[in-house]
């Protein structure tokens with residue numbers, strides 16, 4: 001959980017949700033880090049994945065055959081090999097800007113919004129120095145993993161900013 005995350009940790013209204021093809025797992029994790037709902041094919045029962053794609057999710061694919069079979073805007077064909085460049089492409093194609101992101105508001109493992117918890121609830125569950133210094137804590141409602149603002153935050157935010165500069 002980070003101080004700049006929205007209080008509820010939820011995506012802003014109208015935020016796109018994604019279904020991410022098997023080969024694009026690292027891109028999917030990037031999108032979760034940015035706060036987007038990103039369903040990974042690798043975490044979904046095989047029979048269920050195509051069906052979930054139809055639930056208003058934008059399919060991210062590297063398969064032209066799959067792309068051709070779908071209505072326009074239902075899928076994005078990912079060109080780059082590097083997950084960072086792939087994430088930049090998705091943001092660009094959807095016309096998203098930094099204010100559409102909710103970085104660090106979603107559990108990277110479970111794809112669920114992180115819920116804010118009180119300091120007392122975090123006590124004993126995180127290292128003492130973290131408990132004393134972190135401005136706030138959050139918890140994934142499913143895996144119960146704790147999140148807090150760490151030293152990596154400034155660097156991660158810089159990297160996120162560069163997503164919008166990495167325009168080919």
Ligand SMILES: [Zn+2]
Nearest residue numbers: 107110140143
């Ligand atoms: Zn989780």
